[in-house]
Amino acid sequence: MVLRLDSSSADFASAFEQFISKDRDGGADVSAVVREVINKIRADGMDALAELTQKFDGFALCEANLKITDAEIEIAEKQCRAEDLKALDFAADRIRSYHLKQLPKDERYTDDMGVTLGWRWNAVDAAGLYAPGGRAAYPSSVLMNAIPAQVAGVGRLALVTPAPGGEMNPLVLAAAKRAGITEIYRIGGAQAIAALAYGAGPIAPVDVIVGPGNAYVAEAKRQVFGKVGIDSIAGPSEILVVADGQNEPAWIAADLLSQAEHDPSSQSILITDDAQFADRVSNAVDEQIAESERKEITAAAWHDNSAIIVVGTLDEAPAIVDRIAPEHLELAIEAPEELLTKIRHAGAIFMGRYTPEAVGDYVAGPDHVLPTVHSARYASGLSVLDFMKRTSIIGCDADALARIGPAAATLADAEGLPSHANSVRVRLK
Numbered sequence: 172m173v174l175r176l177d178s179s180s181a182d183f184a185s186a187f188e189q190f191i192s193k194d195r196d197g198g199a200d201v202s203a204v205v206r207e208v209i210n211k212i213r214a215d216g217m218d219a220l221a222e223l224t225q226k227f228d229g230f231a232l233c234e235a236n237l238k239i240t241d242a243e244i245e246i247a248e249k250q251c252r253a254e255d256l257k258a259l260d261f262a263a264d265r266i267r268s269y270h271l272k273q274l275p276k277d278e279r280y281t282d283d284m285g286v287t288l289g290w291r292w293n294a295v296d297a298a299g300l301y302a303p304g305g306r307a308a309y310p311s312s313v314l315m316n317a318i319p320a321q322v323a324g325v326g327r328l329a330l331v332t333p334a335p336g337g338e339m340n341p342l343v344l345a346a347a348k349r350a351g352i353t354e355i356y357r358i359g360g361a362q363a364i365a366a367l368a369y370g371a372g373p374i375a376p377v378d379v380i381v382g383p384g385n386a387y388v389a390e391a392k393r394q395v396f397g398k399v400g401i402d403s404i405a406g407p408s409e410i411l412v413v414a415d416g417q418n419e420p421a422w423i424a425a426d427l428l429s430q431a432e433h434d435p436s437s438q439s440i441l442i443t444d445d446a447q448f449a450d451r452v453s454n455a456v457d458e459q460i461a462e463s464e465r466k467e468i469t470a471a472a473w474h475d476n477s478a479i480i481v482v483g484t485l486d487e488a489p490a491i492v493d494r495i496a497p498e499h500l501e502l503a504i505e506a507p508e509e510l511l512t513k514i515r516h517a518g519a520i521f522m523g524r525y526t527p528e529a530v531g532d533y534v535a536g537p538d539h540v541l542p543t544v545h546s547a548r549y550a551s552g553l554s555v556l557d558f559m560k561r562t563s564i565i566g567c568d569a570d571a572l573a574r575i576g577p578a579a580a581t582l583a584d585a586e587g588l589p590s591h592a593n594s595v596r597v598r599l600k
């Protein structure tokens with residue numbers, strides 16, 4: 172049975188808080204496991220990478236097979252179906268067009284004191300890209316990671332993706348080739364994140380690490396932050412669907428399961444104002460789980476981490492949505508624009524009955540690497556800006572310094588920092 176909450180019940184507020192603050196990792200001490208993995212990589216580099224890859228991905232890794240060769244990429248591309256490659260190209264074009272619009276502009280102006288001011292945007296030198304590969308392979312995530320990096324102008328792109336049993340998914344390699352990535356390593360999990368952050372064997376450290384992954388990958392990014400930049404905590408997938416009773420229950424059930432099927436730690440939530448519709452969706456979900464090829468994963472995510480919330484009217488939805496700040500939000504209602512204006516926190520919002528979240532995963536254009544576990548309250552989806560940083564530019568001539576310098580010297584005196592004051596005053600006439 173999935174958890175059912177009714178906003179009219181007396182204990183709704185506490186039951187809701189308990190639900191949203193529940194740990195979705197099934198009791199595993201993810202943080203401690205990840206800390207140990209990172210320490211191992213820092214201490215033993217390539218040897219630790221080989222040991223952990225044997226343990227978690229089940230094959231013998233060594234320096235000779237760590238990096239994918241050009242020949243492997245050529246062979247992989249030939250193994251892909253033509254229709255898959257065509258869909259990949261279609262997706263890549265749309266993702267590129269969208270991200271090109273995000274490129275920021277430099278600024279330079281002279282203010283009324285004669286000081287030249289502005290800023291300049293630069294790409295980072297090297298980015299590490301994580302494409303998940305444990306329970307499924309994600310060619311789409313290769314595109315979603317690499318295209319904004321390319322648009323930003325990053326010089327070096329290093330892709331890591333796990334290869335269970337040593338086998339690389341051919342479409343992942345085809346996607347990497349299309350995205351212009353030449354450095355690809357068959358490693359995954361926290362050990363891959365640590366190798367990108369600190370270096371290991373032939374892998375040189377990068378400046379930023381981006382990309383989605385399971386709880387171990389997300390926690391590893393959190394722990395290496397500071398040594399490198401990261402995009403956001405993009406962990407196990409989530410969906411929240413706000414739906415009225417006019418929807419087809421089987422459609423909404425499929426939407427809920429589209430994210431549940433990623434990971435047992437995934438989360439799907441339905442908010443509806445129609446209790447009978449909630450029953451119909453619940454039954455449809457059970458039927459679809461029974462037929463799913465990923466039954467174990469979807470059943471665990473649905474029964475352990477998900478919920479149906481029945482509200483009196485959909486006017487109650489925005490406050491609930493904002494508290495959850497879901498990775499994905501579907502507004503499956505007749506007039507979604509109106510509800511949209513009342514909602515502030517979500518990674519991506521899908522408007523109306525004909526915009527299933529899955530189009531955003533592949534071909535809509537916006538990035539599918541999105542913040543999870545309430546972090547959409549302060550973070551955004553991956554964008555070109557995650558690969559760039561802004562440098563301020565300040566220029567004075569003698570006259571401009573004469574106008575703004577005295578106040579700087581005064582403040583330096585007030586802070587008890589005489590060399591600061593002196594470096595200004597020696598230049599004043």
Ligand SMILES: NC(=O)c1ccc[n+]([C@@H]2O[C@H](COP(=O)([O-])OP(=O)(O)OC[C@H]3O[C@@H](n4cnc5c(N)ncnc54)[C@H](O)[C@@H]3O)[C@@H](O)[C@H]2O)c1
Pocket residue numbers: 204227228302303304305306307312333358359360361362383384385386387388404405406407408433434437498539540541542543
């Ligand atoms: N938020 C987003 O933007 C977004 C986008 C796409 C995918 N995802 C998520 O990415 C994830 C993909 O997960 P996945 O597992 O298929 O692949 P993954 O590549 O994220 O994780 C596989 C790796 O996890 C490590 N691992 C597994 N069990 C472990 C354990 N007990 N201890 C230590 N390490 C362990 C292993 O090193 C393995 O290589 C899903 O949770 C999916 O929902 C999120």
Ligand SMILES: N[C@H](CO)Cc1c[nH]c[nH+]1
Pocket residue numbers: 309311312383407408409430498532539540541
């Ligand atoms: N829904 C995932 C983000 O949470 C992205 C994805 C890739 N492939 C399928 N789905």
Ligand SMILES: [Zn+2]
Pocket residue numbers: 408429430433532
């Ligand atoms: Zn998905």
